[in-house]
Amino acid sequence: MDIEDLKTRILAGERRALARAITLVESGRADHRAQALSLLEALKGHGREALRVGLSGTPGVGKSTFIEAFGMMLTAQGLKVAVLAVDPSSARSGGSILGDKTRMERLSRDKNAFIRPSPSQSQLGGVARRTREAIDLCEAAGFDVVLIETVGVGQSETMVAEMSDLFLLLLAPAGGDELQGVKRGIMEMADILLVNKADGALKSTAVRTCADYAGALRLLRKRPQDPEGFPKAMTVSALEDSGLLTAWEEMQFLADWRRETGQFAGRRAEQARFWFEAEVRERLLARLKREPVKGAMEALARDVEAGGLTPSAAAEELLRDYLQMG
Template identity: 50%
Template structure:
C-alpha cells in the first residue's frame, strides 16, 4: 500500500511496525492495547499506522471462535460474560471481550460497572477486556471492533466475545463479524416477544433466558417455551441449525455447561457444513464494501466546495424546484469531476 503519511515519527514514538507486530504475536498486552487505541484514534496517520501493524500479523488471525452476545441493558450480559468467560478460562481458553456500546459517549459508558461485574475475569491473565468507544458512526464502531478482534486473535486469544447493547442496528453490524450470535433475554424486564426487535431474534443462533433463579425461575422457563415455539417459524441461518433456546442463571452459575456444549456443537456443524473460512471470506468482502461506502461518504462531506453545493441544492429541493434524486446526481457528478 502506498504510504501517504510519514510514519517515522510514529515509529519513534511507538516502536517500529516490525517490532510491534512481533510483540502482538508474542501476546504482549500493552502493545495490543496500544495498537487498538491507535486504530480507534480519529487521526488518519494513527489509523494507518495500526493498520500497517495489523496487516503484518493478518496471517495469524482467523483462528478463534467469535461469539456475539447481545441483549437489552440490565438483562445480565456483563454478569453472563463474567461467568461464562471464567468457565472458559478454567477450561484453558484465552478470552478477549470487546464491548460495543454506541451509546457510551452519552451515558459516560457502562465501562466502570462492567469492570466490577467482570471482576474475576478482568483479573485473569487469560482474559482481555476492552470496551470499544462510541464512534461518531456505527461504521466507526464496526471498523474499530473488527480491527480489535483481529489484533486479539493475532495475540493468541482463541475465544473472542463481542458484546453489544441490544437496542438497535449495531446487532446486524456485529453479526457480520462473528460466527455465533447469542441473544440474552430475561424475565421481569417486560421484554416479552414484542419488546425485542424481531430482526434481532432472527439473527440469534442461541437464545438464553437469563435470571432463571429464585422467584424469576418459572417465568424464565415460560418465556423460554414461548421463544422456543416462536423460533420454529424462523428460517435456520445455516444448514440444519435451528435456533436453540435455553435458560440459565449467570448469577448462580447454572446452565453454563449446556450453553458451552451448544456452542461447540454449533461450531462443529458450521465447520463441517458451511465452511467457516468461506464464511469469513464473505465477511471480509462485506467489510470492504462497507468501507468503500464510508470512505466515499466521508470524502464527499468533508469537501468544502461540495458542501456548499449541497447547501445550494438543499434549498432548491426544499422549495420544490429540484427533486432530491436529481440534486444528488448533480452533486455526485460534481464531486467526481474534481
C-alpha cells in the same frame, strides 16, 4: 510507531501491545489510520483462529454479569478470552462511560482475559466502527474466544452477526414482550437464545419463558448453516453459574459442525466481503464532510431550499461534478 515491533509483540500475546494496537485502529487521525492499516496487513495470515461470539440483549438483562461468569468458566479451562464491550455514546456530547471493566471486576483481574470497552460513537449495529479490526488483533494475539458485547437490541443490532461466528441473544424471564421491538429479524440472526436469571424465584418463570421461545424458534424457516435442533433456547444463571457449561458445549458443537460442513469458512468469507463494501460506503460518506465537496453540498442545499433545484437534480449535480461517480 514501530509497526514491525508492535506486530511481534502482539503475536507474542503482550496485552499492553494489544491495547495500544486497538487504540491505534480506533483513532480517527489520518496518520494513525495509515499505521493501523499497515499493522493489520502485516498481521494478515498469522494462522490463528478464535471463536468469535457476538452477544446482545436488552439493557438490564445481565449481559456483563453473564460475560464475567462465562469468561471465568472459560479461563478456568485454560482458554484465553477477550471481551470487546461496546458502550453507547452520548448523541449530544459524544462521550461514553466505558464502565464495563468495573462491572467485570473478577474477569478483569484474570491473566487469561482481556477486556476492552469502546465507545459506539453513534454507529448503527451497536458496535464501534473498528470493532471488526479489534477482533482481528485479538485473534492475532492468540485469544481462543472473542466475545463481542453490543449495545442494546433492535433491528440495527443485527450488524454484530456480520462479525461473529456465533450470535447469542440474552433474554430475561417473562420477557416475551421485549421481542416486540426486535421482531423477526434478530430472532432469525440468533444461533442460541439464553434466558438468563434462571435462579431463585425466577427459575420456574425462566423455564416457561425458554419453552415459549423454543416454540417460536420452531416456526422460523430452517437455515442452511444450522444442524438439526438449532437455533435453540436455553436457560442459564450467571449468578449461580448454572447452565453455562451446557451452553458452551452447544456453542462448540455448532461451531464444529459448521467447520466440518464448510459453513464456518464460507460465512467468514461472506463477512469479509460485507465489510469491504461497508468500508467503501463509509469512505464515500466521509468525502461529503471535506472540502470542496462540503462547500458545494451546502451551496446546492441552499438552492434546493430556495426552490431553484429539485433534491434529485441537486444530488445528481453533486455526484457528477464533485464525486466523479458518473
